[in-house]
Amino acid sequence: MSVKRYSSMEYDNFEDLLFGHSKYPVKTGLDLEIGAGYTTAEINYAPRPNAAENQATLVNEYERITRDIMERMVQVGFPSVVLETEHVQQMTHNPEWGADIANAQKAIMEDYHDEYGIKCALRHTVGDVRGDREKIDLRGDAYSRILESFDQVASSGADMLSIESLGGKEVFDHAILRNDMRGVIFSVGILGALDVEYIWQDICNIAKKNKVVPAGDTACAQANTAMFVAGGLLDFKLSHSMASVVRAISASRSLAAYEAGAIGPGKDCGYENNIIKAITGYPISQEGKGSTCAHSDLMGNMSMQCCDLWSNESVEYRGDFGGTTVQCWGETLSYDCSMMNTALEAGVGKTLRDVLMVSDRYRDPQAFILSYDNAYRIGEVITAHPDDLYLRAKEAGMKACELIESGSAGFLELSKFEKATINKAWNDLKSLDENKESFICNCLDTYSSEVDTFNTSNYGL
Amino acid sequence: MIDINPKNTLIRYNILVESDMAPEEMAEKLYPTDPHIRQIAKAVFEGDEDEVVAALQNTIDSGVDPLSLINDALMAGMEVVSTLYDYGLLYLPDVIISAQAMIEGIEYCKEQSKQVHESKGKIISYVVEGDIHDIGKKIVTVLLRANGYEVIDLGKDVPVEEVVAAVKKEKPIMLSGTALMTTTMHAFKDVNSRLLASDINVPVVCGGGAVTQDFISDYDLGVYCEEAADVPKIADSILQGLDIRKLRDTFHKH
Structure with a gap:
C-alpha cells in the first residue's frame, strides 16, 4: 500500500467534532458501526499473571473474561460493546495462541449476538515484541512474528487490528529525561513516524486480505511515558507543559498509520486522537475517568468530548465487590456511553460535549491543548506541511507552546516553573535546524553516540 | 462553545503551594561556603559537566585530595539538588542532568587519585x-x-x-x-x-x-x-x- 499524506482537515470546523459521530464511520464485527451516531464501551483487560502458564490456561482465562463482559452487558441492557484484547507477550510470540484466543472470544460474542442481538466487535492489539534484552530490532525476525500474529488473529475472529508501536522509544527515553526538545522531535516526529508508516503498510495489507479493519496506533511509548512521568499536579517530575508539547508532536507520529491506510478507531490510550479525528474524520477510542483502574490523568471528563469508543485502558481480571473487574468497569463505561447517547438522541450532544470539555480545560496544559478547538488548531499546522515529517512535528510542538502561552493570559493558570518550561521549549524549537536533511544528519551524529540501543537501520536511515 | 471561569470548579494546588523563591535562590543558601567547594557544588547543581571537571581541577591543583572532593563537594552539590527536588523546586530532568554531571566528576576524581574510592554500597x-x-x-x-x-x-x-x-x-x-x-x-x-x-x-x-x-x-x-x-x-x-x-x-x- 502507498502512503497518502494529509494536506487538509477532513473536518471544516472544530464545532463539528462530537462524540459518537465521525465523518467516516467504521462498520465492523457483528452489526457494529463505530462513529455512526452513538458511542460504545470498549472494555480492555489483562489476564491474571498465573493464567499465562500455558496455552490452555490462557484461552480459558479469556473465555471467562469474554463471557463475563457479554453477560453483564445484556444484564444491564446495553446495546453494543467492543472488547479489546491486548496481547500478553506469549500470544504474539506464539501466533497460534493469539489465534486460538481470538477464535474462542469471537465464538462467545457470536452466541450473545445470536441470542440477544447485541452489537459487538473484537479488537486484537498485537504486542510489539521487537525489542529484547540486547537490542531493538524493528525489521528483523520479531517483526515477521508480529505480522504472522496479525494474520492469524485476523483470520481467527479479530475484527479490528491495532498495535502500540515502539519506534523511536530508545531515543525518546533518553531525550525526555534531559528536557531535550531536539531529541523529542527526532524520536517522535521522525523515527516514530517512519516506523509507524513502515509497519502500518503491512498491517493494512493483512487487514485487507482478511477483510478486517486496520484500526490504528498510539504514541503510548512516547507521549504517555511523558504524561505518566509528569504525573499529578503535585508530582514534580516532569513539566506538564513539556508533556503537552510531546503530545502535540505525537499526533504527527500517530497520523502516519492513517496515511498508510488505517481507518480507525485509533487506540484508546492515544490522547492525541482528538487531533487525529479532526484531521482524518475517522472514529477514535479514548480513555479517561473510566480508566482510573489503570492510571490517573488530568482530563478524565474531557477525553469523552469526541470519543466514539470509550475505554478503561486495562484492568487485571479478578473478583471485585460488584462482580469481576471487567464487569464492573464495563458497566461504568457503558453507563457513560448511555449518557452520551441519550444526549445525542435528545439533541443536546454538543452541550454535553462542552460541559465535559470545559470541566477539564483549565485543569492542566495537557488538557488545554487537547480541548477540541485547540486539538483542531494543532491538526491544521500538521496538515499545512504534508510532505515534511520534520516540519509538521516541529510546527505541532510550536503550536502547543503558542496555545499554552495564549491560554495563560486567560483562565489557564501556569506556575512559574511551567511558564519557564514552555518558554524554553518554544525557544528550543525555534532554534532547531531549518530543514529536515540537516536536522536528521545532526541528530544521527548525536544520538548514535549517546544512545547505545539506537540503530539507524531500524528506520531505513 | 461553552467557557467558564474555573475558579469554583477546580483548584490548581501546584500553584497554591508554589514557593516564591526560585530554585537558584534557594540553592545559593544551601551551597557549602568554601569558595572552591562551592564552585564544584554549584556546577553539579547546574548540571554543567565541563564546569564540574574544571572546578575539580582547580581545587585539586590547590592541593586538595581528589577523593575527598567526592563527598565534600560533588555529593554536597547533589545534596542541594535532592533537597530542592524534595521541596518540589526541581524536576526529574534537573536531577538527572545534575546526576550525570556528578558521575562525570566522580570518574574524574578517581582518575586523579592513586587510591581506591569506596562507594557507600x-x-x-x-x-x-x-x-x-x-x-x-x-x-x-x-x-x-x-x-x-x-x-x-x-x-x-x-x-x-x-x-x-x-x-x-x-x-x-x-x-x-x-x-x-x-x-x-x-x-x-x-x-x-x-x-x-x-x-x-x-x-x-x-x-x-x-x-x-x-x-x-x-x-x-x-x-x-x-x-x-x-x-x-x-x-x-x-x-x-x-x-x-x-x-x-x-x-x-x-
Whole structure:
C-alpha cells in the first residue's frame, strides 16, 4: 500500500467534532458501526499473571473474561460493546495462541449476538515484541512474528487490528529525561513516524486480505511515558507543559498509520486522537475517568468530548465487590456511553460535549491543548506541511507552546516553573535546524553516540 | 462553545503551594561556603559537566585530595539538588542532568587519585524477565549512582537465574527491580524464592507500572517503592540498619 499524506482537515470546523459521530464511520464485527451516531464501551483487560502458564490456561482465562463482559452487558441492557484484547507477550510470540484466543472470544460474542442481538466487535492489539534484552530490532525476525500474529488473529475472529508501536522509544527515553526538545522531535516526529508508516503498510495489507479493519496506533511509548512521568499536579517530575508539547508532536507520529491506510478507531490510550479525528474524520477510542483502574490523568471528563469508543485502558481480571473487574468497569463505561447517547438522541450532544470539555480545560496544559478547538488548531499546522515529517512535528510542538502561552493570559493558570518550561521549549524549537536533511544528519551524529540501543537501520536511515 | 471561569470548579494546588523563591535562590543558601567547594557544588547543581571537571581541577591543583572532593563537594552539590527536588523546586530532568554531571566528576576524581574510592554500597538493578520497559530502571540507576552507590546494572528482561547469580557474586546491600506489566511481575516471586532457598536475605526493592504494595508485601524479601526518588533513601536506611520489616513500615505508604 502507498502512503497518502494529509494536506487538509477532513473536518471544516472544530464545532463539528462530537462524540459518537465521525465523518467516516467504521462498520465492523457483528452489526457494529463505530462513529455512526452513538458511542460504545470498549472494555480492555489483562489476564491474571498465573493464567499465562500455558496455552490452555490462557484461552480459558479469556473465555471467562469474554463471557463475563457479554453477560453483564445484556444484564444491564446495553446495546453494543467492543472488547479489546491486548496481547500478553506469549500470544504474539506464539501466533497460534493469539489465534486460538481470538477464535474462542469471537465464538462467545457470536452466541450473545445470536441470542440477544447485541452489537459487538473484537479488537486484537498485537504486542510489539521487537525489542529484547540486547537490542531493538524493528525489521528483523520479531517483526515477521508480529505480522504472522496479525494474520492469524485476523483470520481467527479479530475484527479490528491495532498495535502500540515502539519506534523511536530508545531515543525518546533518553531525550525526555534531559528536557531535550531536539531529541523529542527526532524520536517522535521522525523515527516514530517512519516506523509507524513502515509497519502500518503491512498491517493494512493483512487487514485487507482478511477483510478486517486496520484500526490504528498510539504514541503510548512516547507521549504517555511523558504524561505518566509528569504525573499529578503535585508530582514534580516532569513539566506538564513539556508533556503537552510531546503530545502535540505525537499526533504527527500517530497520523502516519492513517496515511498508510488505517481507518480507525485509533487506540484508546492515544490522547492525541482528538487531533487525529479532526484531521482524518475517522472514529477514535479514548480513555479517561473510566480508566482510573489503570492510571490517573488530568482530563478524565474531557477525553469523552469526541470519543466514539470509550475505554478503561486495562484492568487485571479478578473478583471485585460488584462482580469481576471487567464487569464492573464495563458497566461504568457503558453507563457513560448511555449518557452520551441519550444526549445525542435528545439533541443536546454538543452541550454535553462542552460541559465535559470545559470541566477539564483549565485543569492542566495537557488538557488545554487537547480541548477540541485547540486539538483542531494543532491538526491544521500538521496538515499545512504534508510532505515534511520534520516540519509538521516541529510546527505541532510550536503550536502547543503558542496555545499554552495564549491560554495563560486567560483562565489557564501556569506556575512559574511551567511558564519557564514552555518558554524554553518554544525557544528550543525555534532554534532547531531549518530543514529536515540537516536536522536528521545532526541528530544521527548525536544520538548514535549517546544512545547505545539506537540503530539507524531500524528506520531505513 | 461553552467557557467558564474555573475558579469554583477546580483548584490548581501546584500553584497554591508554589514557593516564591526560585530554585537558584534557594540553592545559593544551601551551597557549602568554601569558595572552591562551592564552585564544584554549584556546577553539579547546574548540571554543567565541563564546569564540574574544571572546578575539580582547580581545587585539586590547590592541593586538595581528589577523593575527598567526592563527598565534600560533588555529593554536597547533589545534596542541594535532592533537597530542592524534595521541596518540589526541581524536576526529574534537573536531577538527572545534575546526576550525570556528578558521575562525570566522580570518574574524574578517581582518575586523579592513586587510591581506591569506596562507594557507600553495592546495589543490583534490573528489569524483570519478559519486560523491556526500562525508563524507570534508568532513573533509579542514575539516582543511586548520584547518591554514592555502586550500581551493577543488569539491564532489562533479565532471567531470574542471572539475578540470583549476580546477587551471589556481588553480595549487594539490596536489589532494585522494576516491572511495567502484570504478566511479568511474577518474576519477583521467583527471585524471592530462589534467594530464600539460598539463605540470602537481601531486600528486593520493587516498583513500576503494574506493581502494587499488596503484591510485593506477599514476598518475604519484598519492599515496595512507589517513587524512584525513594530508592536512594531506602538504600541509606539499609546502611542505617533498618531490616525489611522496618523498611516496609517506613516506605510502604498505603
